[in-house]
Amino acid sequence: MSEDLLINITPQETRVALVIQGAVQELHIERTHSRGLTGNVYLGKVVRVLPGMQSAFIDIGLERAAFLHVADIWEARSGESGNLTPIEKMLFDGQVLTVQVIKDPIGSKGARLSTQISIAGRMLVYLPQDNHIGISQKIENEAEREQLRSRLQSLLPPDEKGGFIVRTVAEEASDADMQADIDYLRKIWSAIGAAARSKPPTSLLYQDLNLAQRVLRDFVNDETNAIFVDSRENYLALSEFSSAYMPKELARLQHYTGERPLFDLYGVEEEILRALGRRVDLKSGGYLIVDQTEAMTTIDVNTGGYVGGRNFADTIFKTNLEAAHAIARQLRLRNLGGIIILDFIDMENAEHRNAVLAELKKALSRDRTKVSVSSFSALGLVEMTRKRTRESLAHVLCEPCPACGGRGQVKTSRTICYEILRELLREAKQFNPREFRILASQEVVDLFLEEESQHLAMLGDFIGKKISLQVETSYHQEQYDVILM
Incomplete structure (x- = not known):
């Protein structure tokens, strides 16, 4: 399916919309004053070790201390037994160590950290502390996986100490492209090491690419038709970045010069407004109700005014099938994460339940974020999780109502x-x-x-x-x- 990427850039924020066959599927917003931290590398200082929780709080120069769990400490997993080394045997108060943000601060929670550094390139992800070569799970053909592993190994010297993960886009890459990515990633790691030796604790050692650059690195694929940028200055900067690191994508990059704002032309502004509402109307006349809380998100499916079909069971089945696609889109559009409970309309027919679940999983297969879906429970609910790495769209654009304190209702x-x-x-x-x-x-x-x-x-x-x-x-x-x- 043909995809277009729209990049709207102003001095205060960058907004990106992924449009597939005319419908907005994803929205990403990065504001200058609160740029995301995921991928950044810091020289952290241990503030407090908590043996009972097997975790530690690390000062990385932010308002709130960041969180490091023993499972995210690379050295804890280096033993042959496979058991994790207790955190109190590895860390102590005041200790300085290099850490990477793997999850942005969300709500009242600080950033989550890891001591296993990974640096993403266009085709490869570099793991400087590992010696393993992994292949993206999206590349399913075993022969192709082995071929890619062999190609990469042939480009590495025998004494290579670091490891790599081969990304999906490497399938079409030449050896020269992969070698350029290797050299680029090693250069970044060398600069991180030099900064760690010279800078004081809580310093930023490496900042990940900005949103517009990450779009070129992570979002572009064979189905991408064009990448429209509405700022000439940033179009030129992205063209220069693309020429240096991903020249094949330069032809897709276009400067939008139309009179109408880019997001207005594609109806993105209206889609943002709809994505902030509780109700999502379906074409059939049914609708979804999306309720986001701190603990979980619930999505309720209703038939509404839809009375089509030969019988009531058929009406319910068709509404649930349509809802499955709408739910998958809303999860991406609103960037909903964590625990998600789906309340489809009750179906007595087991074949209908299996078909709806299969349709949901198929619709979720295009999601860039890791998802896990369970079967229908005894209460007729579908439980699923979607990895949460950044704030949802509502949390980025909105704040609790001053009148009701976020309850969604006011006293009479x-x-x-x-x-x-x-x-x-x-x-x-x-x-x-x-x-x-x-x-x-x-x-x-x-x-x-x-x-x-x-x-x-x-x-x-x-x-x-x-x-x-x-x-x-x-x-x-x-x-x-x-x-x-």
Whole structure:
């Protein structure tokens, strides 16, 4: 299927949209002031070792200390027995070590680290502490895998100490292309080593490519038709980068000069707005409800107005099949990760359940991020996980509602009226002012003047004080103050 990559660049942020057959499938946003950290290499300093959790907190110069688990310490796995060496036998407070970010800070959690450094190139991933040659799992033909391994080994000297992982794009690469990638990766590792010897602890030793450069390195494949860049300055910079490291992709790179904004032309702005909503409408008339929480994401499938098909079971089956494709797209579009629970419409027919599950797995096969899908549970739910390496689209673009604190709902004006009445009674028992003044939203004041006027008057008589009302237009419905005059 034909793919287009749209790169919208402004001084404050870079946005990338992957469009397949006219539909936006992925959105990536990188802001200048909060650029992602995954792939960066730091000279970390151990702040605290926690033997009970077999982990440690590492200071890498960020606001929050980063997290290092024993399973992510390369030296812990070097024993012949296969058992992990206890973390307290390898690390101590104040120790300085080279670490790499493998997961960005998410919410209140700090970055996750590893001591096994990996540096990604166009065709290869370099593992300087390993001596293993691995092949991408997406290359399934065993003969082709062995051929690639042999080709790479022939390019390496006998005393090579590092290891490599061959990426999918290396299938069409020449020996010269692979050799250039090897030299480029070794040069980066040499620079990291030199920086580690000369810089103080908590220093940044290596920063991964920016989003636009990573697009050229990681996203482009044989199905990519064109890469449109709407900034001339950045188009020239990307052309120079492409010429140096991936000349074959230079022909796909195009400078977009149209009058309409690039994202408007392809309908990406509208797609972003839809991706921030809970409801996703299906063409058949059914719809999804997507609810994202800190613990997990739930996706509920509903038939809505769809009544097609020969019978009700057929209607449910067709809605679930359509939902399977929509779910796979929404996961990529919104970058949802962690535990995901899918609540398809109940199907009694086992063949229908198997067909829907197969369709879901097929739709997820194009996902660049690692996913794992279970079968239908006894409750008719599908549990799955999707690796979370960066914030979701909603967490990047939005923040909790100041009115409801992220609950997704607000107290009614009547509830607030009754809270204010209780607050007035509490204040009257402690203080003896001349007057109480209520500052509240228009909705709350209107209710006090109309339906709740009798209760307000009764309370005023009971406490023996005047109660006045004042509208504060800047207050949201839950916000109020009781002023002692």
